Amino acid sequence: MKTGTVSSKPRVKANYSENGIVSDLGVEKRKVFQYKQTNGVMVFSDQQPLDADYQVLLYECFACRVDSVIDWYKIPLFTSHFATDVALAARQYQLDPALIRAVIHAESAFKIGALSKAGAQGLMQLMPGTASDMDVDDPFNAQQNIRGGSRYLAQLLSQFNGDIDLTCAAYNAGPTTVMQYRGIPPYPETQAYVKRVKILLKRYQKALAS
Template identity: 65%
Template structure:
């Protein structure tokens, strides 16, 4: 399948804790090594629902992996997430009022909606819930990109590069359509399967009793209704 060239977007931050140096002395040549970062146990939000310090991961000219609170001057960096944006049960974000994103990746979302017979508002809601529109997001368990595809899922859906917006959205939408078909159009179950896996939905004969999954399902549905309303108004 021929993909359109990537649309312009704004990359965002990583959120980690502060047990590593954020600035390094670049005047001293250091051997190639990787600095390991620890994830915050509080996830990507603090207790009042606000993102913590922004930290960027990238490699410098000496091949050293750097974590910095300053945005790099190039695009070769990644966003690391503790978990999906909408999965934290104790998040105090007001999901009925959080700003929507109806513009970014519009061409890719609309193409995927047509190809996989999905509502574009649903695709946008899942992207918002999974990564908050961070194209280079990588979770602690290895899920990647806007729709946070696990490597096995990405491979099954024919995704060559999960950090490519067009490829990720197309593959994530294909997977979402597959789950909706498997669960006979039940949006709640399809969203639960997207988050926790279809085997867990079948095992529990419904939305699994995992707080993260239950929070995710509820918030996707809230976002979906809001994106539907926004699309109708546009």
């Protein structure tokens, strides 16, 4: 937290290459700076603070790359993968199974062993803290990961009154960030993520109904 004098150089808790990090999914990780204002409000920004201690957050997911060349309207779908687990989670948390599939597709492209540099794990890319909160002991267990991710999705849907856009934005960038901006955060990656999840959602809805 700042004091009465401005420090000459802020401390950084995490740092990464200026050129980003490319995962095994070919997704470049981009920076978001997290820091606390003097009034105690937590800020998330794509601009490095000049006079505050900060932490670098790197969001990484299959659907987050702004300059992705993937045609999201034509990319092959995974309509039968983990069918029992998705169906059970959808029924337990009263979710559209197409939404669960769209989020899994956007997060990990259905790679059960997906692990981001930021520590997100498994099919629905659960951070360790979220996994613990959702009672997930093994995030690389498909059933547990889908159950935990779906439970989290259901909580976000309830928090944001069923708004799919805000729920997806919160899943990607965190509910606090969405509340801070009172809408989808102005991060290109999050905006791309929301758009692509919605494309996938409509496609999965159509495919699962046929």
